[in-house]
Amino acid sequence: MSSTYGEHLKVTLFGQSHGAAIGVVIEGLPAGMEIDQEALSHALARRAPGRSDLSTPRKETDQPEFLSGVMDGVLTGQPLCAVIRNHDQHSRDYSTELDLLRPGHADYTGHIRYFGFEDWRGGGSFSGRLTAPIVLAGALCAQFLREKGIRIFSHISRLGAHQDERIETAEQSQLEALSEMTLPTLSPCMEERMAETIREARRSGDSVGGSVTCRVDGLPAGLGAPFFGSVESELSRLLFSIPGVKAVAFGDGFAFAEGTGSEMNDAFTIRNGQIRTATNHSGGINGGITNGMPLLFTCAVRPTPTIASPQRTVSIRDMEEREISARGRHDPCILPRVCPVVEAMAAIGLTELWKERAQCLSVSPTRG
Numbered sequence: 315m316s317s318t319y320g321e322h323l324k325v326t327l328f329g330q331s332h333g334a335a336i337g338v339v340i341e342g343l344p345a346g347m348e349i350d351q352e353a354l355s356h357a358l359a360r361r362a363p364g365r366s367d368l369s370t371p372r373k374e375t376d377q378p379e380f381l382s383g384v385m386d387g388v389l390t391g392q393p394l395c396a397v398i399r400n401h402d403q404h405s406r407d408y409s410t411e412l413d414l415l416r417p418g419h420a421d422y423t424g425h426i427r428y429f430g431f432e433d434w435r436g437g438g439s440f441s442g443r444l445t446a447p448i449v450l451a452g453a454l455c456a457q458f459l460r461e462k463g464i465r466i467f468s469h470i471s472r473l474g475a476h477q478d479e480r481i482e483t484a485e486q487s488q489l490e491a492l493s494e495m496t497l498p499t500l501s502p503c504m505e506e507r508m509a510e511t512i513r514e515a516r517r518s519g520d521s522v523g524g525s526v527t528c529r530v531d532g533l534p535a536g537l538g539a540p541f542f543g544s545v546e547s548e549l550s551r552l553l554f555s556i557p558g559v560k561a562v563a564f565g566d567g568f569a570f571a572e573g574t575g576s577e578m579n580d581a582f583t584i585r586n587g588q589i590r591t592a593t594n595h596s597g598g599i600n601g602g603i604t605n606g607m608p609l610l611f612t613c614a615v616r617p618t619p620t621i622a623s624p625q626r627t628v629s630i631r632d633m634e635e636r637e638i639s640a641r642g643r644h645d646p647c648i649l650p651r652v653c654p655v656v657e658a659m660a661a662i663g664l665t666e667l668w669k670e671r672a673q674c675l676s677v678s679p680t681r682g
Contacts (some may be wrong), residue, residue: 319552322669325451326660330433331441337397338447340383343454345391349384350457357453360493360654361446366511368496369645375401376446394454398446413631414638422426425630442648445655452658455665462668464532465489466660468653469498470521471612473508473524481529482594482610489529497650501662516646519622519682523558523615524649525657530598530609530664535589537604537667544602545609548667552659555614558648565597567601580607611660615652620644 318326322342329336356374363369376398383394412434415421420440424432432438456466467489471478479500481489492498497505508524531668538545550562568577580591580600590606597610622640629636645651 319555319662320666322673323455323662323666325402325448327444327447329400329444329447329466330438331443332438332492333400333433335397336444336447337395338451339451340394340396340451340454342665343389343394343458344349345389347389347454347458348459349387349389349454351387353457354378354450354453354614355494357447357449357456357654357658361449361651363651364643368509368647368650378450396447396450398450400443413629414636415627415630416620416638417625417627422630441555442651445504445651445658447660448623448662449654452655452661455661456657458665459661459668462532464530464664466528466530466657467492467659468526468657469500470508470623470649470653471525471527472524473497473647473649474511476504476511476524478504481527482608484529492653498653515617519640521618521621521644522645522647523617525612525614526646526649526653527610527612528656528660530660533598533604533606533609533664534591535604537664537671538599538602540602543670545599545667546602549611549663552663553611553656556604556613556652556655556659558615558618559613559670562611563614564599564611566595567612570595586655594682609660613652613656615649616660618648 317328319326320342324339324341326339327336328338344541354481355377358378362376365603377399378396381395381397385388385390419437421434422440424434426442436443461465462666467481467484469481469484469492481500484500488500495505497508499505499508511522538548541547546564553559553562566573566578578595580593583590583592588606594607594610596605598604598607599609621639622646624637624639627636627638628634
């Protein structure tokens with residue numbers, strides 16, 4: 315079922331963009347874990363719309379209501395169910411020209427897949443609005459991982475023609491500052507340059523895309539498995555579930571296609587009494603399994619498909635070619651709000667891998 319992820323950690327999404335609420339059910343987090351309300355609220359606020367002139371003007375507080383699985387702010391060990399109410403829907407923005415298929419959206423495929431019974435308001439179940447409960451689940455998983463010494467950071471590594479510094483070499487103080495920034499970048503001059511590019515896209519009735527790079531510190535060696543259980547396949551499954559993500563690469567990614575073995579192999583070394591690699595081209599993974607180095611991956615994010623400029627389309631009712639312009643309120647660039655979603659998906663996937671590894675350790679026979 316496409317709305318449910320995981321075996322050792324189960325996460326189920328529900329709701330639509332313009333419905334009464336959206337929400338999530340989470341199974342597998344430990345009883346007794348006290349929710350860090352400040353960290354949870356901060357994560358949701360980073361993703362929420364209307365924080366600056368760089369995003370959609372839709373206003374949502376995104377405050378979760380816990381319906382089950384929590385008592386006095388502590389997890390009970392039972393399935394956790396949380397909802398986030400929708401307050402600022404403008405469904406009327408979508409009530410005209412319903413037969414016109416929006417380029418880049420799921421109007422046509424959703425109509426075919428669900429036989430015409432899909433919720434069309436604001437993208438329905440295909441909307442980025444559903445990333446709010448993903449961030450909620452991810453924030454709780456990130457807390458679970460933090461207690462084990464694992465930290466997740468992300469930045470906008472590219473926006474349009476602007477390229478940020480590499481997160482692999484970032485100092486801890488730079489990493490800690492990223493979650494406080496509207497446009498999380500490492501280079502001091504890059505935030506304003508990227509902001510102006512977004513404003514120019516809005517002024518011209520267009521949109522702009524880019525990429526988000528994520529770094530995970532503190533992962534032990536041994537998470538994951540070969541082939542279908544690899545770290546890459548587990549995380550890619552989640553990352554490609556984020557609306558707008560069109561490519562995912564680990565470590566140096568597509569640069570492997572241009573290099574040689576002597577250039578791209580990571581030589582092993584001893585560091586502080588532990589086996590590590592001298593470089594990290596593979597992004598902390600060998601054979602689908604973490605090797606103890608920082609996990610690195612990058613997501614390419616498409617320009618927002620809804621733009622103010624006229625585009626060619628067809629009427630699914632009349633089967634005629636037509637012209638369409640933007641309806642509703644939309645981001646000229648979704649990258650600022652994608653970063654916390656990427657971090658959330660990473661936290662969910664790594665929690666699944668952690669729990670799978672813990673189960674293996676509990677049943678592993680002693681060699682001798």
